[in-house]
Amino acid sequence: MSYIEKPIGILDRKDQVLRNRTIPLVKILWQHHTSEEATWEREDEVRNNYPELFD
Numbered sequence: 001m002s003y004i005e006k007p008i009g010i011l012d013r014k015d016q017v018l019r020n021r022t023i024p025l026v027k028i029l030w031q032h033h034t035s036e037e038a039t040w041e042r043e044d045e046v047r048n049n050y051p052e053l054f055d
Contacts, residue, residue, distance in 0.1 A: 005031065007028045007030055
């Protein structure tokens with residue numbers, strides 16, 4: 001049995017600071033998963049793939 005992973009919401013935001021740039025990240029809660037299984041994803045990729053999360 002398989003299902004499509006869909007994000008439910010954004011739990012948190014943070015900036016990952018590298019030597020010469022900063023990457024904005026968001027913590028995504030996925031459908032059929034608990035908050036302990038939420039993952040950090042790049043904000044720009046999430047914004048492109050799931051714009052409804054930012055409305």
